[in-house]
Amino acid sequence: MFKYIKNDLPASIVVFFVALPLCLGIALASGAPLFSGLIAGIVGGIVVGSLSGSKIGVSGPAAGLAAIVLTAIGTLGGYENFLVAVVLGGIIQLIFGVLKAGIIGYYFPSSVIKGMLTGIGIIIILKQIPHFFGYDADPEGDFAFFQVDGETTFSEIINAINHITPGSALIGIIGLAILLLWDKVLSKKGKFFKLVQGPLVAVIVGIIFFVITQSNEFLRIEQSHLVSVPVPEGIDSFIGQFSFPNFAVIANPEVWIVAFTIALVASLETLLCVEATDKLDPHKNVTPTNRELLAQGTGNIISGLIGGLPITQVIVRSSANIQSGGRTKASAIIHGFFLLISIILIPRLLNMIPLSVLAAVLFIVGFKLAKPALFKQMYDLGWKQFIPFTVTVVGIVFTDLLVGIGLGLAVGIVVILIKSYQNSHFLHIEDKSNGKHKIKMTLAEEVTFFNKGAILKELDSLPMDTYLELDVRKTRYLDNDIIEILDDFAFKAKERNIDIQLVSERGVVENPESFIEFFSLRPKTSKN
Structure with missing residues (x-):
């Protein structure tokens, strides 16, 4: 010493x-x-x-x-x-x-x-x-x-x-x-x-x-x-x-x-x-x-x-x-x-x-x-x-140390939520085929309820007559809130003539009837 x-x-x-x-x-x-x-x-x-x-x-x-x-x-x-x-x-x-x-x-x-x-x-x-x-x-x-x-x-x-x-x-x-x-x-x-x-x-x-x-x-x-x-x-x-x-x-x-x-x-x-x-x-x-x-x-x-x-x-x-x-x-x-x-x-x-x-x-x-x-x-x-x-x-200057830290931490959490909102998925339009838009959405490694707003917004903005490829091969954690959103969307997709292709590590599923049922059978990972 x-x-x-x-x-x-x-x-x-x-x-x-x-x-x-x-x-x-x-x-x-x-x-x-x-x-x-x-x-x-x-x-x-x-x-x-x-x-x-x-x-x-x-x-x-x-x-x-x-x-x-x-x-x-x-x-x-x-x-x-x-x-x-x-x-x-x-x-x-x-x-x-x-x-x-x-x-x-x-x-x-x-x-x-x-x-x-x-x-x-x-x-x-x-x-x-x-x-x-x-x-x-x-x-x-x-x-x-x-x-x-x-x-x-x-x-x-x-x-x-x-x-x-x-x-x-x-x-x-x-x-x-x-x-x-x-x-x-x-x-x-x-x-x-x-x-x-x-x-x-x-x-x-x-x-x-x-x-x-x-x-x-x-x-x-x-x-x-x-x-x-x-x-x-x-x-x-x-x-x-x-x-x-x-x-x-x-x-x-x-x-x-x-x-x-x-x-x-x-x-x-x-x-x-x-x-x-x-x-x-x-x-x-x-x-x-x-x-x-x-x-x-x-x-x-x-x-x-x-x-x-x-x-x-x-x-x-x-x-x-x-x-x-x-x-x-x-x-x-x-x-x-x-x-x-x-x-x-x-x-x-x-x-x-x-x-x-x-x-x-x-x-x-x-x-x-x-x-x-x-x-x-x-x-x-x-x-x-x-x-x-x-x-x-x-x-800190206008209150005291702990209040200032608390305010900064609160804003920091809001920033994290915004970043999480932005990073929930990647989306790009690949091409047009058979009169339908072909859109691929790749979900991030971890998707939580923080991401509900961003994913809902993208799904609701999809036009009619769309072919959606949903890739979850890299996703290790999918919050139940997100699974419910996808399940609800599968029902609405039929009314809007949207076909869904689910790509996972277990293979490809065309127009899955129930996302809840699919993911409940999905093998657990180390992060789940």
Whole structure:
């Protein structure tokens, strides 16, 4: 696992700086203790990272679950009661893994997955604009269009323009310049600049800027615009930050409803992220999805037992890991240890990091996910790829991740139905003979009820006095709905003076009396 430590260690530092504000921000957006987000990040890195089969995926608290957590804490009567649902949700995820439900992850269309990555990239950029300029009314990690502070994504940007904090904006610009210089120029100059990542330099410069501008009324950065890690006053104070589930409420049906909701949503987000990260991975590793569900379930059980938020694999941290050159699961695990060690040893130092610098880091992550060239690439692939892609992007930006994915998936299914409608059969007119049109219709290998409309349309459009050759030699599966259509047509064909020749692997039948009877006697194939 440590074979690529020269790649994984620098990547883990970048992931650490991306994860830190998101763990805190998601906890704040969820109405949970700030420390609960850090617990989830640590467990997601160390525990899930160790058990997962993904080489580049990173797990932690997910923005997509924030609204569910916020509502559930109130519904269940407190955070300790909610933790019971987190533990039970983890157990349900283990059951999903044992039942091999991870196979669902392989059925998301590529256009929707690419739309998801692009939509998240755009959301990251839009959501970080206010933080970049020092307007931090909405917590980090709130990725929904309708925000927890009552604003929307775009109204928040407008408010930010009217409330720019000079010091935050300046160090944000300096940090972004450092990142661009590192990425475009210095990283190509030698091994040192690959080992020491630009985000680490930007964060160090940000801390120095905060310290030296404290006496400057114009440029000083207030605590509300900095990272806000809880600072314990000793070992007892640190241990006191952990919460534990109140299992006395385990018989409450609402706890089980929340648990199943967490398990379902967390599993879907994880499977989507697995599919997306595997597409981003330049080394094209394939993550075992059932093992991933087992790892996530274990992580959620442990996180819930010690007071952490629910965990999923998350695309922002995973993509930051990939972009920074992470090669193995060591980068995810090390980032978890960085979170743990830093909140114990250097919480006050972490609280000197301007959020605007971390926003600059996320700008780069977001832009690499949502490159403009991808829109042209998807457009060039045709409308059947471009429309689900675009709907997913727009849905994510104007609603949230799961709704956007759902809309894209729905459109993708419609596209599949249209393609199925078009590909049910091949039809061409061969010649005219004996005063009749001779038409040959060859059915596809698999013909289902999706194809009813197309076949009905073609059969009804046949003119009178036609000779129809129906070739089913290549057809391995013929839905009963289609057989009934053919049987009905055989009756109507007599009235329209249409002769039918049925060509099958069993030979040729002229004007079959009953298609239902014919196909009921047909030998079963391996696909039936």
